[in-house]
Amino acid sequence: MATSSDKSKDAKLNTFRGGPDERGHFGIFGGRFVAETLMPLILDLEKAYNEAKADPAFKAQLDYLNTYYSGRPSPLYFAERLTEHLGGAKIYLKRDELNHTGSHKINNCLGQILLAKRMGKTRIIAETGAGQHGVAVATVCARFGLPCEIFMGATDVQRQKPNVARMHMLKAKVNPVTSGAGTLKDAMNEALRDWVTNVHDTYYIIGTAAGPHPYPELVRDFQSIIGKEVREQMQAAEGRLPDTLVACIGGGSNAIGLFHPFLDDESVKIYGVEAGGHGIDVENGHAASMTGGRPGVLHGNRTYLLQDAEGQILEGHSISAGLDYPGVGPEHSWLRDTGRVTYVPATDKEALDAFQLCAQLEGIIPALEPAHALAFVTKLAPTLPKDNLLVMNMCGRGDKDVFAVAGYLGMDI
């Protein structure tokens, strides 16, 4: 929860949607903390993105792909039985798990592959945790005929096998990363090492709203289609804005996509749900960087990080391969400190319970990532009045997690 001193800073802000500044800062967060080899490229990318934003042809092409390739707009679905069961807020699910490839990640990948083409890049690399981003990158690379290599922690390769198989079918090369704990942070280090080596022809499609400027901004912009659609869809369904927004946070791209168009609507309460793992009190047992970390610099940006007293980065833990990243997008760090968004943790166990609840009440098998958001919804919704319109972003489907969850639940398959 935000403290009153945090809140007092709000008074000076006319808008929460004005960031980043020209140096890529959201308050003290963000920036461009990269090796000099990458700096010219980062500056080129910023220029290319600004040109693309101003080009109607770019927007038209992206709109076309979103509609006919990805299947947007995704429905805003009234979850009637979940609402009844929880007995409070009226719960809507933004069905981004119905997108082509099964998650919100495609929104960003379509935008970035068009940008890569504009910049004349001929090779694509990416990091992936749960494999959702990797699959989305492999998909757009197949669609646009560019070779791609995906860096994925060796631990994640093991626990997300269906997505690894999908990437292979899409002709992507998957490089298992064994350094560190072999999860998302290590995959990102390896992707950066590849990029710095192949900077002349390679475009790096970062999967979340983090990394050096302009990535946090451009990923947010491509994902903001989620929140823009929700505004229109809620207007059509209920004739007004929602009251409450909830989304899960790893790096935070689905969340910032839902939140950003609503940041200046004061009546809308916004919650981001981090991976509480074994519990926030368990040292190195969670991935809740904003609840249990402090500001630091990693992977090109200043943001909340899980780190020890010496500034060494901790691995973090989550049942969800998509959330166990020790950092978070810099805009979230800023929204936390300004008090505009409230960030809360949900544990592995709470997420597993919510996963089953959603499957059994709504016939929707969620990914473990949005199951964290739902876990918080099960606590929050009963405390809210029945006319409170709550939107949760169902940012991914659970097909990839079927084997892992069956294992956790002791099911014999």
Added chain:
Amino acid sequence: MTKETRIDRRFAKLKREGRKGLVTFITAGDPDLETSKKLLLGLPKAGADVIELGMPFSDPMADGPAIQASSLRALKAGQKMRDTLAMVAEFRKQDDDTPIVLMGYYNPIYVYPNAQFITDAVAAGVDGLIVVDLPPEADDELCVPATAAGLNFIRLTTPTTDSKRLPAVLSNTSGFLYYVSITGITGTAAPDVNNVQKHVQRIKAATTLPVAVGFGVKTPDQAKALGQVADAVVVGSALVGALEKSLDSDGRSTSKTVPAVLDLVGSLAAALRAA
């Protein structure tokens, strides 16, 4: 302009003697604090003209496998920033001439935090800083206050640093300029001497600072060849690689560890002196 530092004096001396400098990199605390102290103390006699002392970091994004492993060994052995600074202070009691440049990534400095780090580094006898992930765009954070406190802030310039970018890289840089001879991570591809020469000439046209060349320099022959086109040659991965090979099967230091590194420094220095 900052006042003259040990780095300035060392490069002036190299110039007077008409020879090229050897810049050596080791990671502080690798494979353990005691061995690392012995290495540090032995480097000047073995032929190191400038010492880069790595501040270990959990996520060395610009480094190849050799320095990644070196960093992790040091952290596993419990190396802290205070230990690294104390190593420099102890070294200074015996050697007041050989420059020491601390090299690493920003986060361990940022959380120290910056102002205290600068104070403690100056007090320990550190001469310069190389912070891989702090570009000129972030100079106000560490570079400007560190320079004001008398430290040299040494910048990396790379094959992707074009003429448009070079002035930004040169601004606020002092001591020397570190030319990264390849696009890539440390200790991987071998640099092409002709290519390096072209870049160094371009840099020299824009600055009077000495230029050291590094990344991928492994053998005395390579050092000798690069010494002909630059003011100094940096060797790192090869040294920590030699260190790694000398360890026992549990990754512990052996009687061969210190000589393995210092002997390689000796042959690199001899090759450069013959250049």
